[in-house]
Amino acid sequence: MLLHAKELLGFSIAALDGEIGSVKDIYFDDHSWVVRYLVIETGNWLFKRKVLISPAAISAIKDTSSSVLSIKLTKQQIKNSPPIDMDKPVSRQQESSLFDHYSWPSIGGAGMGWPTTGMVKGASALVSSAEPKQEFDPHLRSFHQIAKYEVHNQQGRVGLVKNIGIDISNWSVSYLLIDDVFTSAKESVVITPNNILSIDWPTSKLKIANSQEDLKKAPIMNAEGFFSNDSEGKI
Known part of the structure; x- marks a missing residue:
């Protein structure tokens, strides 16, 4: 089941004992292209505090028409969760404390996360082997951060990132939607993560392998x- 990030924003989150708030952002891993957290703004019951919820806490989703996601947590568990300063990058120590508090499964290694067997994309944003070890995870990115990033190929700028498609059966990022030079304002070209060569976060640019000719033939949504073309099922 596919949902776009912009659809998920605003979804209500229902704990075992009542609604807790709504989705304000989505944090994904730009190396494995898997959603790691939903950023939830709690209601007045918790002074609109922002908390991170792993997809591991979300119950099986059978229907999204109600715009509600149910989680296997109580309000008390969320209230007692370790505080996260959302104005700063999430540190590895903070992630570790979250996973300890909720007893979520961990994959360890490059960062905390839930099991990704069969979920990791074959290609990803290039990672330097000399990348320094940092206190925070350099691959944990915000949807709000990547939205409207410039997209470039070998010939130059081709458009902007508009949205991302998320397979909520395993919370992997299936594709990015870009507004490019070959489509109308109401259409987007579909780009899969394995076509992304690199992401330059300081300059807000994303480089893709697709040539101009590739983009003209790419799926359009x-x-x-x-x-809006005959490309369904070719992603």
């Missing part, structure tokens, strides 16, 4: 989320 309209504003209603349907393919």
Whole structure:
């Protein structure tokens, strides 16, 4: 089941004993292309505090028409969760404390996360082997951060990132939607993560392998989320 990030924003989150708030952002791993957290703004019951919820806490999703996600947590568990300063990068220590508090499963290694067997994309943003070890995870990125990033190929600028498609059966990022020079304002070109060569976060630029000719032949999605050419199923 696919949902776009912009659809998820605003979804209500229902704990075992009542609604806790709504989705304000999505944190994903730009190396494995898997959603790691939903950023939830709690209601007045917790002074609109922002908390991180792993997809591991979300119950099986059978229907998204209600715009509600149910989680296997109580309000008390969320209230007692370690505080996170959302104005700063999430540190590895903070992630570790979250996983300890909720007893979420961990994959360890490059960062905390939930099991990704069969979920990790074959290619990803290039990672330097000399990348320094940092207190925070350099691959944990915000959807709000990547939205409207410039997209470039070998020939130059081709458009902007508009949205990302998320397979909520395993919370992997299936594709990015870009507004490019070959489509109308109401259409987006579909780019899969394995076509992304690099992401330069300081300059807000994303480089893709697709040539101009590739982009003209790429799947196109309209504003209603349907393919406007004959490319459905070719992603």
